Amino acid sequence: EVYLRNVPFVFTVPFRFPHSFSPSPFIFTFTFHFTLFTFRFSFSLFVFPFIFVSSSLFVSSSLFVYSFL
Known part of the structure; x- marks a missing residue:
């Protein structure tokens, strides 16, 4: 019940029906x-x-800036 409360309402709807009505909760x-x-x-x-591309761009730009210093 605690787990179902965290899940949005749309996903908890089948669980609210009786088990005889729902085919299989599993x-x-x-x-x-x-x-x-x-x-x-x-x-x-x-x-x-x-993330990989942005980090590589960041590293290359920092190396580029460092070379000018």
Whole structure:
């Protein structure tokens, strides 16, 4: 119940129904965690190159500035 309260309302709706009505909460939780995992994976795929490029640009610019000093 504490865990469900932290999750947004849309995701807690299937859990509020009686278990006889919902086909299987296990499938729902599995798909929910799977989509969360894929979203985080794609997000990391997008973010990590961005961080890498920005850090390399920062290092190269600092070396460039340092060479003038």
